[in-house]
Structure formats: C-alpha cells, structure tokens
Amino acid sequence: xxxxxxxxxAKRKHKRPHxxxxxxxxxxxxxxxxxALKKEWPVLCEHARRGLQDRDGIEACDVEGVPGMxxxxxxxxxxxxxxxxxxxxxxxxxxxxxxxVIKDDGKxxxxxxxxxxxxRILNEASFAETQDAMIRLRPExxxxxxxxx
Numbered sequence: 330x331x332x333x334x335x336x337x338x339a340k341r342k343h344k345r346p347h348x349x350x351x352x353x354x355x356x357x358x359x360x361x362x363x364x365a366l367k368k369e370w371p372v373l374c375e376h377a378r379r380g381l382q383d384r385d386g387i388e389a390c391d392v393e394g395v396p397g398m399x400x401x402x403x404x405x406x407x408x409x410x411x412x413x414x415x416x417x418x419x420x421x422x423x424x425x426x427x428x429x430v431i432k433d434d435g436k437x438x439x440x441x442x443x444x445x446x447x448x449r450i451l452n453e454a455s456f457a458e459t460q461d462a463m464i465r466l467r468p469e470x471x472x473x474x475x476x477x478x
Contacts, residue, residue, distance in 0.1 A: 358404030359391045362430045362438075366395055388420045390427075401429035408433060410441050418443070426450060 359379040366374040376394035392400035399421040403413055408431045421427040426449050428442035 354404050355391075355402070358430075358432055359402045361404075361432075362400065362402045363392045363394070366392070366400075388422075390421070390425075397425055399423075399425040399427040401427070403429055403431045405431075406434050413441060414443060 356379065363374075363377040363379060366377045374395050377392055378394050380389040380391050380393040390399045391402040399417065401413065401417055410431070413429045413431065417427040417429060426442075426446045428440055428446055430438050430440055432438040
C-alpha cells in the first residue's frame with residue numbers, strides 16, 4: 330500500500346491578517362516622505378505628517394502639511410505610474426500641486442507629477458527668484474543714494 334504524503338502548508342512570515350503588511354508598508358512610506366521633507370525643508374515643511382486616511386469618501390493626500398502641495402506616497406514592489414497619475418487627478422481637486430513619491434522595493438525613490446505641476450512649480454520659482462533679484466537691486470533704506478552692486 331502506497332503512503333500518501335500531505336503537502337506541508339507554506340509558512341507565513343507574519344502572523345497578521347492578509348493585507349495588514351501592505352498597509353503598514355504604505356504607512357511607513359508616508360512617514361518616510363514626511364520626515365524627508367521636514368529634514369530637507371525644516372521651516373516650509375515643519376508640519377508635514379501622514380494624512381488622515383479615511384474610508385468614508387473624504388479624500389486626503391498621503392502627506393499633509395506641505396503648503397500648496399498634494400503629496401502622494403507609494404511604496405510597492407513595482408508601481409503603476411499611470412494609475413498613480415490618474416488617482417492624483419481624481420483626488421486632488423483643491424488647487425494644490427499634485428506629485429507622488431514612489432519607492433519600488435530595493436530601489437531609490439523617485440517623483441512623478443503631471444506636466445502642468447512641473448510648469449506651475451517652475452513658474453513659482455521663477456517669480457520668486459525675480460522678486461528676490463528685484464529686492465537685492467533696491468537701494469538700502471538707510472542709504473537711498475547708494476548704487477546697487
């Protein structure tokens with residue numbers, strides 16, 4: 330008589346409900362992005378934090394507290410960039426500039442945004458730079474006759 334062996338069940342690494350690790354990974358990615366923005370721009374992004382994720386239809390970005398920006402964070406095996414762009418277009422309806430920080434497993438993070446977002450950022454930077462240049466060219470108030478450098 331032949332002995333039939335049962336297949337051993339595959340062991341799971343984590344003893345958590347299915348999907349929990351994915352949520353934890355996403356939360357970790359959101360915290361990483363918020364902390365990186367705070368580190369790079371401590372004054373501008375001092376209030377950067379994970380967004381309030383809600384399942385009742387209220388849309389919020391993944392990282393809140395970055396003035397004028399709608400920040401999404403994706404930390405996955407490999408992200409579908411077009412799907413991320415569509416998601417941002419649907420969710421970001423309040424005039425903020427949308428962009429996503431994407432971190433594929435084992436790879437450095439990169440940013441993806443609609444072309445219009447890039448144009449808005451460059452226009453703002455150009456305007457700010459022009460204003461700064463104009464301020465630098467003004468004569469000092471305590472010496473109105475002095476020439477500019």
